[in-house]
Amino acid sequence: xxxxxxxxxxxxxxxxxxxxxxxxxxxxxxxxxxxxxxxxEMFECSHMTIRRDIAVLEQEGRAYSVTGGVRIxxxxxxxxxxxxxxxxxxxxxxxxxxxxxGLLHPDMTIxxxxxxxxxxxxxxxxxxSGMTVVTNDFGIVNALADAAxxxxxxxxxxxxxxxxxxxxxxAAATLRQLATDVAFxxxxxxxxxxxxxxxxxxxxxxxxxxxxxxxxxxxxxxSSKYGTFGMYKVSALEQFxxxxxxxxxxxxxxxxxxxxxxxxxxxxxxxxR
Numbered sequence: 001x002x003x004x005x006x007x008x009x010x011x012x013x014x015x016x017x018x019x020x021x022x023x024x025x026x027x028x029x030x031x032x033x034x035x036x037x038x039x040x041e042m043f044e045c046s047h048m049t050i051r052r053d054i055a056v057l058e059q060e061g062r063a064y065s066v067t068g069g070v071r072i073x074x075x076x077x078x079x080x081x082x083x084x085x086x087x088x089x090x091x092x093x094x095x096x097x098x099x100x101x102g103l104l105h106p107d108m109t110i111x112x113x114x115x116x117x118x119x120x121x122x123x124x125x126x127x128x129s130g131m132t133v134v135t136n137d138f139g140i141v142n143a144l145a146d147a148a149x150x151x152x153x154x155x156x157x158x159x160x161x162x163x164x165x166x167x168x169x170x171a172a173a174t175l176r177q178l179a180t181d182v183a184f185x186x187x188x189x190x191x192x193x194x195x196x197x198x199x200x201x202x203x204x205x206x207x208x209x210x211x212x213x214x215x216x217x218x219x220x221x222x223s224s225k226y227g228t229f230g231m232y233k234v235s236a237l238e239q240f241x242x243x244x245x246x247x248x249x250x251x252x253x254x255x256x257x258x259x260x261x262x263x264x265x266x267x268x269x270x271x272x273r
Contacts, residue, residue, distance in 0.1 A: 015043070028063055028072040028205050035069040052178060058252050061193030064227035065250035076189045076199050076230045087098060091118045092222050092246045095267030097124060099244050100178055100184060100220060102265075106130045108181045111210045113164030114142050115186030117220045126150060136166040136206060153178070158202065167202035183214035185240070187221045188203035189228040194255045196221075197230040200241050207234045218242045223249035 015023075020043055027042065028034060039050045054070045057063035061225065063070050063134075077252045091222060096117060101124035104110070110125070112118040114137035126132050132151040144152050157171025185207055187196040196219065198204060211217045219240045226249060242263040249266065257264050 001020070003144065016260070017056075020045075021057060022072075023231040024053060025057065025062060025072070027128050028070065032074075033066065033069060033071040033213055036069075039048045039070070050129070055252060058250075059193075060257075061191060065252045067248075067250075070169065071227065073191070074228050076197075089158045089222050090120075092248075092269060093120045093269060095246060095269070096220055096222070096265075097121045098245045099265045099267055100124070101216065103182060103216075103242070104128060104131075106228055108132070109134065109179070111135065111180045111214060112137060112174070113115075113159075113184060113186045113207065113210060114140075114163055115220075117222065118186050121184060121220075131174045134175070134180055136171050138164045155206070157206070160202070167200065167206055169205060172209040175206065175213050180210075182216045182218060183210045184218050184220050185210060185234075187219065187225065187234070190219070190221055191227050191229065192237055192253065192260075194229045194233065194272065195232040195239075196244050198232050198234060199230040201232050204232050211235060211239065216241050218244060220244045221251075222246055226250070226253055248254040 024039060036047060036050050040047060054063065054065055057070070060085060061073060063072055093116060097120035104124060106128045107130035109132040112121060112133055112135040117138065119139055122140060125133060126147045129149060132141070132153065134153045135141060135156065136155040136157065139154055141154050144150050155166050155171040155174040157166030158168035160167045185196070188198055190196045191207045218241045223245050237257065238260050240262060242265060243257060244265045244267070246267045246269045248269045254264060
């Protein structure tokens with residue numbers, strides 16, 4: 001039964017939690033992001049009540065906490081190009097790469113999924129001996145071209161021009177013939193409810209093959225991608241041994257990940273003054 005605190009009065013009409021949350025979603029669809037204060041005024045209820053509502057919506061995968069408020073879950077219809085991603089959140093990616101380096105040691109075979117976050121791991125690999133890198137990313141191959149002490153295997157496959165990577169069945173078939181110690185997987189969209197997703201059907205088979213071929217799987221993705229989703233599911237988050245992201249990840253999301261006993265590594269983010 002709803003408590004007296006749960007029943008908000010909007011426009012003189014009592015409203016139970018389910019009704020309030022549906023109206024909250026309607027407002028979020030219009031505005032994308034709303035602050036807790038705005039919602040308190042809108043529904044004439046307490047900070048605690050609004051936070052409880054946000055937690056429920058987050059559990060359902062319909063909205064996500066941000067600092068001081070909430071935003072609607074949004075679908076990603078296409079992925080940004082390699083060129084546009086390369087300059088976005090670079091300090092975050094470099095911080096995550098330093099955490100990834102802590103999982104490496106000499107004489108490993110690792111898979112680096114296509115992406116600008118995984119590209120930042122390359123300098124840490126070059127510093128080690130006896131390393132073999134498997135990748136579907138042409139940018140990573142280029143970055144390793146002068147590192148003669150690192151063995152490099154490119155998967156081949158269909159060229160994804162905007163992302164400068166290989167996708168499709170041929171790339172996946174190569175990965176199924178290999179065994180790697182660690183696979184570092186990138187993603188354009190992720191959350192606890194839907195797992196990792198992508199708007200590209202051709203990427204799914206490649207990512208799944210990389211995960212199946214690895215002894216350990218690591219997701220590396222900035223927190224800004226959390227709460228977005230693509231049409232095609234790659235994997236549940238529980239299929240990853242470790243998730244590397246940044247400290248801007250909402251506390252509710254971090255708690256949910258830890259409850260599933262997934263190792264969570266958070267790279268520090270310098271907040272603007």
